[in-house]
Amino acid sequence: MTLEEAYAEYYGSSASPRPFLHSLTTIVDATAEADAGVLGADPRYHFGNERFSESQEVLAGRWRRAMAAGTAGNQAATRHLLGLSLAAIQDFYSHTNWVELGNPTFNRDVGITGKDFFNVAGPRENTCSDCPEGADGEGSCRDNLLQEMVGGGTLTSGYSGEAIVNGQKVGKPRGVDKCSHGGPRDGSRVEGARGGINKDLPTACFSPHHHLHQQAAEMAVEASEYYLNLVRGSLGDASFLRLLALPPTSPAIVLVVDTTDSMGSQLEALRHSLARLAEGYDSLTHPPSQYILVPFNDPLYGPAIVSDRPHQLQQTLNQLRATGGGDEAEPVLSALSLALHHAPPQARLYLFTDATIKDPELYEAVLTLALEKDIMITPFITRPPHLGGIRGRFDLSEDMEEEEEEGNVPAEEEEEKVDEWSWGMPDLHNNTAGWNGAPNRNLRDPRAQMDRNRRQVDRSKRQVDSLSQYTQMAWRTGGQLVEATRDNLEEVTRILETGHYPQAVLWREGDIVSERRLQFPVDSLVGELTVALTGRLNTATLTSPSDTTFDLLAQTTTTDDKGFTVQVFTPYYVQVLISLQERGASEYGEWTLRVVPSVPPVNVLVTATTSLDLLPTLYTPDHSASQPSLQRVQGQAGIGRDTYLDLVLTGVDTAGLRRVEEGRLLGSSGSSSSIGSGGGGGGSQDSSILSLPTVSPRRNTYIRLPSRTLPSHPFSVAVEGVDGRGHRFRRESSGSGWESGDAHVSFPLGRDIWGPPGAQLRVPVTVYSSASFTTPVTLFLSAHDALGIPVTLDKQRVTLGRNESVTVVATVSLDPQMSPSTQPTTTLTVTATPTQGRTARSLAYVSATPRITDLTPPTCEVVSKTSCANHQTPDTCSILRWTADLRFTDYETGIFSVNSVPKYDFPLFNTGQQVVRMSYLASCCDPKATITVRDAANNIAVCDIDNGGVAEVSKLSTGAIAGISVGVIVLVILLALLALILLRRHRRSRKESVTEVRRRRRMSVE
Known part of the structure; x- marks a missing residue:
């Protein structure tokens, strides 16, 4: 029984395994990350160089951090820590002589707090004999362990010539015959007792004890299963299943809500929507896994309200009142950062505001966190009803902009700006305000006029920038920017009440500015079809293979409307649902969507409930590590670096998939750049056809990408093929989360960082340039924390030439009040932005550990x-x-x-x-x-x-x-997961100036 067959057998063939597979992929990627950089070279993380007690201490400390994160509900951090620990536990059996000692089963003490190893070889004790066959790194060493070691049950492990501890290179001790790790990448294999004892792979060219690989692998599986059951027992079944995204649920609903004085209507509409959600909760087949609310005002934001049911959010919303706000810009991104930190992976985040962004410096950090956790962001922007677009506080009309540039502010707007400038600031020389600070609107000050003009231009620019950031954020994460007016808020908020069960993307296209006919296939594995349109439209019709045409701009239809439901209908957003189960098999085939924009642009999103989905991941080979591996790409693929695309088609085992015919990299405007009968898009300039190694993948398909010709703009992935019944299918990745760039950012000591509350953690960060640099390039660096913890960098900018790198230090000042029990983890994001090109970024997990640690187990x-x-x-x-x-x-x-x-x-x-x-x-x-x-x-x-x-x-x-x-x-x-971990690791082994101290972010109340 395969992984997905087991899933389908228990939860049903229609259940989407995508969230579950995403959780496993995250854990598996962390096991490979344990072999990268300094982390991979440090024997304390791999039971190497006879560092048994230190390796056990590393695992025990990580266990405490993982359990604290898991108990607090931080699934992303827990998965990362769990993957790192599983890598070390499995290494115990391939790097030590536990198997050679004849032990019949795995060691139950590995990784357990309070346990240690006692019968370990001394520092001057010989452990191996010379093995000339293994000196070249390609030979077998069957009997090179000394018999007195085996007979006495003495534990040892192999030394590596490339090992690094605390920044210092450590090798085999001289004058004593210690075992080497062995293999072609171990320089110590030719020193002292030549050869090695590792059992990493079943081939002599890499593992001198290859003949014991299968036995070591089986013990590693048993040990990992035991460890995972301990995690399950420690967290409890409910938290453990949530860690693995089980059972099938709808994605978590996250609400980030502006509560300033202009948001009264929005709050009221949300209260009604939450009331309906609470009323219908018990009837849901797949309710959302969590409900999260983060309010924000100015300058406060938070706290995050987290609940398994919508009722607590409903109660909190009922207590909120729209008040305050001051200026028109709000700490939107600070609130988003807090919400993303608390949200589980693959959540759906909805932002409700009518304000511009006061903290745009956090944009890249927020985007990084959303992409890392695969969270879709949908901003709901409210505008005054008498304006024809997002205006007023956003996107001013051209004539208004011209007036502002000339200093001619409309009367109503001018009056508002006088109030803002003069309130509470009496001018004693001109008596422009009374002693109580009240404004005198009859007096004009030329200095005030100049100040207003300057601020008005700044405000206009901020409005344009904010709208651009809202739009980009939505598109990159797979969401949509939704406009609303105060008279249709009730209708718009119904989006929260529509089905949120994991949706596969069939078609996604943005920036449609003229008439467009989109043709997309609907296959036999689709249960329900959802079409969502944003923007002002003159015409929107959907035609099925049976020639039934639905008018999407009519709230009622005169055609055959069986299975057709209008879920949301406003002048700016339309969402309809078509049940293929009700309409029957005649509707499987080519559907046509015709849209004619009234006010461009228009965006289209077509999704479906189906078990067949696409889960793509980018990897890059790490050839420099002692254990070569494929490392998951964070942020962007480096130009000039080899890149592999891992295409995972979910539900393949039960779908009866006939073949996959084509894969594509889609450009920044989505599907229009690759496929479609209506022209438009960028054609071959915006998409790349991928050469698939197999037309019938079982699950994973690795594709080597042309890294030098990857799109420079954000891109996504699509595949097309034929299902088992002969119907064509098409799937897209949910967002445009990838891009290629000239720089790369990493944490050389690993992405697991910890320290006690009040500590200042010095975290090294390495910035690399790519081979595509022809002249030196300046990169501007920034670092931010999800909870507003102060972070500084010792350099604000760096200049790098071709293939150069530099290591800077980020100092994280943990809040002395940060609780290791209630708020044990946060996230650190570091970005590097060149003067021209895309921003490079990376993310690490920071854990607060108790200052006085209880190391004694119960x-x-x-x-x-x-x-x-x-x-x-x-x-x-x-x-x-x-x-x-x-x-x-x-x-x-x-x-x-x-x-x-x-x-x-x-x-x-x-x-x-x-x-x-x-x-x-x-x-x-x-x-x-x-x-x-x-x-x-x-x-x-x-x-x-x-x-x-x-x-x-x-x-x-x-x-x-x-x-x-x-x-x-x-x-x-668990068994399937463990087999997958070992398989993936084996497959990868074959591959070859000072920043300002940032202000505490707008006073989060957490």
Whole structure:
């Protein structure tokens, strides 16, 4: 059974596995990241150079950070930390002699807090004999471990000549025969005892102990499964399943709401929408995974209200009042940053405002965070109803701009600006205001006129810039900019109430300025079709393969409207739903959408509920590391660097996919640049046809991209083919998240950063230039934190020539009030913007750790247990239940949680108790259990209980699996995940000046 077959068997063939596969991909990518840069060269992260205690300390510290992040709901950080730890746990079996010692099973102490290794070779103890065959890095070394090592059960690991610890190169000690790691990239293989002992791959040219690779891999799978079950037991089933994006849910709904005095109508409309969401919540088949609300005013923003149900958001909205605001610009991006930090991956974020952006310096950081977490941003911009576009506080009309440039401000606007300038600022010489600060509108000051003109021009520029940033943000993340007026707010907010189940993109096109006919295929795997149009339209019709035409600008239709529903209808936004299940198979085929803009531009988004979706990821080979790998591209692909596109087609196993015929890179305007019968777009200049290595991919397809000819503008990916019933299909990536550029930013010590509250963390950041630089280029650097924590850089700008790099230091000043228990993680974004070209960016996770750390794990004791004797067969095991009496103790921070695998509902207890007694009860058909107890410092203790095995267990059919508890599907998924991790790692191994101290961001109340 494959990964997706297991998913479909349990959740149904129509369920989209995309969120689940996205979570696994993130974890797998983190395992590969453990091999990159200094992190990959440090033996403490890989059980190398006999650094067993240090590796165990690294894993124990990361466990505490991961559990704190997971408990706080930061899934992105938890996945990253989990992937790094799984890499180290798997390395234990390929880099040490655990397998060679004849151990029959994996080591349960690896990565567990409070555990250590004792029978470890001393620093002057010989461990290996000379192996000339392995000296060239391509030979096998079968018996080079000393027999006294094997006989005595002494643990050792291989040394690497390229190892680096705390910035210093460390190699094999001289005068003693220590084992090398081995392989062609290990310089120590020719020193002392030549050869090596690594079991990374099943080939002698890379692993001297290749003959033990399969055995090491099987132990690594068992150990990883055990570790993941400990994570599950520590977090609990609900948090663990959410970590893996299970079960199928609709994406989280995130509301970022302007509460200034002009937003009263918007707040009222949102209250009504939330009330309807709360009323209909219990009837939803796939409710959103979370509901998040972040209000903002000026200068305050936050806090983030997070709930599993819409009711709490409804209560909070009912308490909010539109008031204040001062000037017309608001801390929009600060609020977005806070919301994105709290939002789970693949959420849907809706921004409600009528203001321009006061903090545009955060734009790149916000975009980076949204793209990293695959979050779609949809801004709702409210405008005055008497204007014909986004005007007033946005996008002033040409005649108004001309008047402002000449200093001729309209009377109403002029009066407003006089108030703003003179209120509370009495001029004692001219008596332009009374002593109480009230304005005297009859007096004119030429200095005031000059000041107004200057500010008016600044304001106009800010309006244009803000609109551009809203538009770009929406397009890059897969959303749409939606205009609204105060008289249609009720209708617009109904978007929140339409189905949010994961939607695959069939067609996406922006900047349509003239009549356009779009033709797109609808295949047999599509259940429902959604068409959304933004902008002013004269005509919008949709014609099906059965020649039925729907007028999308009519709220009612006179045609065959079976399965046709108008979900949202305003002058600026239309959204309709077509049920293919109701309309029947005759509607599978080519659909035609005809749009005629009234006021350009117009944007089109066609999505569908379907199991067949596209999950593309860009990778670049890391040839310089001791363990070559493919590293996921963050932000942008470097020009001149090899780039691989991993195309994952979800639902392939159950879809009966016939073939994939074509893949394309789409230009900045979306589908118009590649396919379509109506002309337009940029043609071959805006798209690249990809050469697919196979027309029938099982799941993953790696495509080498022409990196020197990648689009310089943001681009997305589309594939076309034929499904198992002969119908054509087309899928696009959800946003334009990638771009190519001349620079690259990375964190050489890894993206896992930590320190206690109040600490100043010095984080090295490396900026690279590409081979495409012909002359030196200046890059402007910036660094921001999602929670408004002060961040400074020791250089504001750097100048680099071709293939040059420089390392700067970002200083993160953790808030002394930052709580490691309630707010344990944040995100750090560093960007590098050239004078010409695209911004390079990278993101790291910062964890707040307790200043006084409880390093002592709790204890777990099985006081007594009953027997399953004479009830250990399939016929008798169900008759009897067994009981274990348990005692948990922790005399420092106290007991925090107790969980088990298989799941058992333990009684509630007060967190922080030093002694807790409980009982575990199970059927004799389930004679084994793992009890995990966690203290308040995230240390754990484990009780593994074995009450005897059932002699013969009848095999379950795949249909029966779907009827059992959640634990079964989790186990199947874990096994598939672990196999995927090992497979992916093996596949990759074959590849070859000072910045201003930033002000605390507009006083977040968190």
